[in-house]
Amino acid sequence: MVMGYKRLFLFMLILTSVSTGLFGANHFMLQTKSAQAQALTDEDKARLRNEYDQLQLEIVQWQGVLDETRNKKNTLQGDVTLLNAQIKQATAQLKKKSLDISKLAGEINDKVKNITALDRRIAQGIESLSKILRHQNESDRYPLAALALSADGFTEFFSDANSFGTISRQLQVQFEELRSVKSKTQKERDALDTKKSAELDAKYEVESKKQQITKNETEKKNLLAITKEQEKSYQGVLAERQKRAEQIRSALFDLRDAQGISFAKALEYAGVASQKTGVRASFILGILSQESDLGKNIGSCLVTNLDTGDGVGKNTGKVFEKVMKAPRDTEPFKQITAALGLDPSSTPVSCPLGAVYASNRGYGGAMGPSQFIPSTWVIFEKRISAAIGGLSPNPWQPQDAIMATALYLSDLGASGGSYTSERNAACKYYSGRSCDTRRPTNYTYGDSVINKAKTFQDNIDFLKSI
Numbered sequence: 001m002v003m004g005y006k007r008l009f010l011f012m013l014i015l016t017s018v019s020t021g022l023f024g025a026n027h028f029m030l031q032t033k034s035a036q037a038q039a040l041t042d043e044d045k046a047r048l049r050n051e052y053d054q055l056q057l058e059i060v061q062w063q064g065v066l067d068e069t070r071n072k073k074n075t076l077q078g079d080v081t082l083l084n085a086q087i088k089q090a091t092a093q094l095k096k097k098s099l100d101i102s103k104l105a106g107e108i109n110d111k112v113k114n115i116t117a118l119d120r121r122i123a124q125g126i127e128s129l130s131k132i133l134r135h136q137n138e139s140d141r142y143p144l145a146a147l148a149l150s151a152d153g154f155t156e157f158f159s160d161a162n163s164f165g166t167i168s169r170q171l172q173v174q175f176e177e178l179r180s181v182k183s184k185t186q187k188e189r190d191a192l193d194t195k196k197s198a199e200l201d202a203k204y205e206v207e208s209k210k211q212q213i214t215k216n217e218t219e220k221k222n223l224l225a226i227t228k229e230q231e232k233s234y235q236g237v238l239a240e241r242q243k244r245a246e247q248i249r250s251a252l253f254d255l256r257d258a259q260g261i262s263f264a265k266a267l268e269y270a271g272v273a274s275q276k277t278g279v280r281a282s283f284i285l286g287i288l289s290q291e292s293d294l295g296k297n298i299g300s301c302l303v304t305n306l307d308t309g310d311g312v313g314k315n316t317g318k319v320f321e322k323v324m325k326a327p328r329d330t331e332p333f334k335q336i337t338a339a340l341g342l343d344p345s346s347t348p349v350s351c352p353l354g355a356v357y358a359s360n361r362g363y364g365g366a367m368g369p370s371q372f373i374p375s376t377w378v379i380f381e382k383r384i385s386a387a388i389g390g391l392s393p394n395p396w397q398p399q400d401a402i403m404a405t406a407l408y409l410s411d412l413g414a415s416g417g418s419y420t421s422e423r424n425a426a427c428k429y430y431s432g433r434s435c436d437t438r439r440p441t442n443y444t445y446g447d448s449v450i451n452k453a454k455t456f457q458d459n460i461d462f463l464k465s466i
Contacts, residue, residue: 083220087213094209100202108199111192118185125177197420204419208454245466248459255288255369256295257348258396267460269399273406276387278415282460283422284406286453287429290445291371300348301364306330309365314348321357324349324365324374332374333365340394347396368395370405383407405429423450 249264266288270281300314301323309330311323324330337344350371352364366373372380377395384393384404393400409415414425426449427435431442 080220083216087216087220090209090213094206097202097206097209101199105199108192108195111188111195115185115188115192118188122182122185201418201420241466245463248463254292255398256292256371257300258369258398258401261398266398269402273403277406277410279406279409280417282457283414283453284402284409285456286449287405287409287426288369288402289452290449291369299351301351302345303330303333303349304345306334306344313351318355320351320355322363323352325363329365329374332378336374336377336395339392369398369401370395372404380404380407426450
């Protein structure tokens with residue numbers, strides 16, 4: 001009986017594990033009913049492919065017009081033609097993305113069907129396994145010696161023994177089948193998550209293109225309102241654009257715990273960092289701007305005791321327990337400031353969220369605009385140094401901090417440049433995990449960075465158009 005109970009316990013354990021997977025799949029299926037409603041036939045897929053190819057040619061055509069008209073910009077007709085080409089190209093790209101969404105919806109539907117079929121196989125496997133285990137449990141009640149004595153003859157005894165062997169082999173086969181199907185199911189779920197992220201990215205791009213088209217249509221309408229007789233006044237329009245461009249370039253770009261720099265200089269540093277890492281310059285600036293805003297709200301601290309990590313508010317003198325974690329961060333902080341010739345007791349770092357230490361409060365101690373804690377900065381130090389030309393990196397220097405931010409964001413997946421990859425990278429930069437609704441809240445940070453990056457990208461695009 002002991003062996004029977006063990007097998008039943010094992011069965012219940014497996015059943016619990018597999019059922020958890022089934023619940024996750026069923027829960028997910030409730031969220032994807034809209035995708036199921038968009039199933040595509042082979043004919044639909046062929047039509048979408050043809051339409052997609054035509055749009056690709058149209059986009060290339062309008063790119064040629066854009067390249068040609070850029071040489072004629074800063075004339076009324078040239079700028080109208082340029083805007084018209086931008087509108088046409090954006091419209092074609094919007095249609096292309098809409099086709100991508102339709103295609104992805106069909107692929108999501110296929111993945112959901114595959115997962116449903118695999119879940120049915122798991123359910124059938126569980127039922128088959130339970131039957132085999134019941135047979136096995138019955139056999140465990142009768143040891144082979146007892147069966148040999150009770151059998152009418154050797155033929156009957158060996159027949160029973162062979163039956164037990166068959167049951168054991170069936171158990172082994174069924175376990176292997178369940179493992180295999182469960183592995184396939186997980187792969188399908190992972191693929192489904194990827195498709196859903198791609199669909200979300202495509203929808204975000206569609207909305208961005210719609211906004212771009214609306215903006216360009218408005219600007220085109222304003223330009224067309226200028227008659228030929230008034231074309232000379234267009235020079236005044238150009239002068240206003242130049243004035244706005246200069247205002248953007250010279251605007252102060254705030255940096256946390258460091259002196260602010262001009263937007264032009266910040267863009268220059270972010271542009272170099274973008275070339276090195278593949279992370280968009282506007283997104284890098286979005287992160288740094290968000291950190292600067294946090295610094296204004298939380299304030300800066302000074303570490304007054306490197307043995308304990310205790311400190312005070314830089315401007316208030318308010319006492320904070322364990323501003324920095326000792327010795328994990330206080331030791332590298334001591335090394336970093338010594339190498340740069342800085343006094344650690346007067347070098348600003350971030351404050352913790354409360355004055356009194358508690359395990360759920362955490363620490364402050366992050367340095368400069370990029371807000372790296374000292375133990376993380378030393379891990380990145382060689383990479384930052386190589387990226388900026390072999391110099392000793394300084395967490396409080398804007399150029400070094402911007403490069404450090406870009407390198408870290410690249411490690412977090414932001415170099416993909418998509419909406420979901422950048423938003424999740426922002427949340428990870430802030431909290432160490434992808435955007436979610438758990439506490440402490442992190443998705444608001446990610447959303448704010450995305451919005452800031454969009455504003456910066458608009459300014460960058462405007463400067464390029466001048």
